[in-house]
Amino acid sequence: MKTAIISDVHANLEAFQAVLKDIENKGIKEIFCLGDVIGYGPNPRECLKLAKDFPISLRGNHEEAVIFISIDFREDAANAIEWTRDTINSNAYNKDETNDLWDWLGELPRIDERDDMLFVHGTPREPTREYLRPTDVTDKEKTNENFDLIRHICFCGHTHEPGVFEEGPDGKKIYYPIRPGKNMYRITEKKCIINVGSVGQPRDGDNRACYVVLENNIVTYHRIPYDHKITMNKILKIEILPKILATRLEAGR
Template sequence: MTRTAILSDIHGNLTALQSVLEHVKTQSVDRIVCLGDVVGYGPKPQECLDIVAGFDFCVLGNHDSSALFDPEGFNSAAEQAIFWTRAQLELPDQEESAPNEVSPSRKRLDFLCSLPRSVREEDVLFVHGSPRGPTNEYVMPEDIQNTKKMEKLFSLVQRLCFQGHTHVPGVFSHHLMFTPPAEIDDDGYDLSEPDARYMINVGSVGQPRDLDPRSCYVVLDESRVFFHRVEYDIEATVRQIEAEAELDNFLGYRLREGR
């Protein structure tokens, strides 16, 4: 089976993305996929889009969508950041493209416009939010107490669903249990139980929110999933955010605490 690295919620944090990709090189993966929110919050949206465009596929995140259309339900800092991000993506290119060649800025916008809301490969589903709301629905650890919601979500999962959006990594099982990475050993999480179904949140590369400031991503290998935490130069990203007057400094400072 294909060994797959699954990343999500990069949020324009180039320093984190570069560190994660260096770690991915050590994992002998066959491909890299992304579950959306390549942009938003962070200071390097152009560079992150250029890298992710080379992945095997990427699905649409709510911040990716909002970079193209009007944001909905964002707080003031997030809304301000997405308008700044849109402006960065619309900046004229510094170097002229050759005749009949698509400009880098046009390529980035075309890439965002082309992102699917979900990707299904046999009995494995890839989304940003949830099986029911691929772009926008949150599935939080405490939702295991919401039986109706979870039963509905799992009715849409054939075997595995990989998702992001909450920035909180872990494995939801159809038994209404949630297992965070801290409770999963180096042998990974076993997905081979007959007839079992799982929703797996891969966490965030660029803005973790589980009180662990390290980037998070997963590797899927046959019937096991492995969570990886990767340290990166947080202060470099903080300085990049501080250098942009239209980005709230809080978006950088929160990275230090993983929240």
């Protein structure tokens, strides 16, 4: 059984459609989504509608901000959150459809679990908002607290940086970045936290959409090119959305 695990679509319809097409071409029927379907990008409603029927869909910090209030957000992200909320609420759309979207958003869980696998957006100890960055590998307290909360495997997103944290037999944590030519991780008996990267706003210098496929004990990262210029032009036409949200799609930063 193959499962595609995606995260951080960020309302980028072109990247999302390219990834869904690639998943379909691989014959994969099961898709898990780790949150941040919306925020930053120009097509929140369209992306929410595509994400609604996945068997696992989690609440990311951007969903949390749209439902409640945008605390801890920089100005560009906060402006995008306000625009996203207004767009979902716009009278230009069917009212019943809008209510359905809000109901669905309001019910998204912060975590999900299947067998020995935990799914979160951020980290096990703070599922929507905490970042576990590659440099945190040396932060014993942070990594120990997070690894103590998982039985075996955790999948996360949030940092938009694909890579794997692994716990050695001595308790030491090792970080494996995902790079071209090194796009697979074999799950062993060791505990691991696997960051699946971002579909709609990669920040590892590669501007292609990123997602993973889990098959048995093998996690394979896939990078999918898409026409980012279309998404960039949509963002640039929406005055309230900061220009950096367009230019970073080209840079992959």
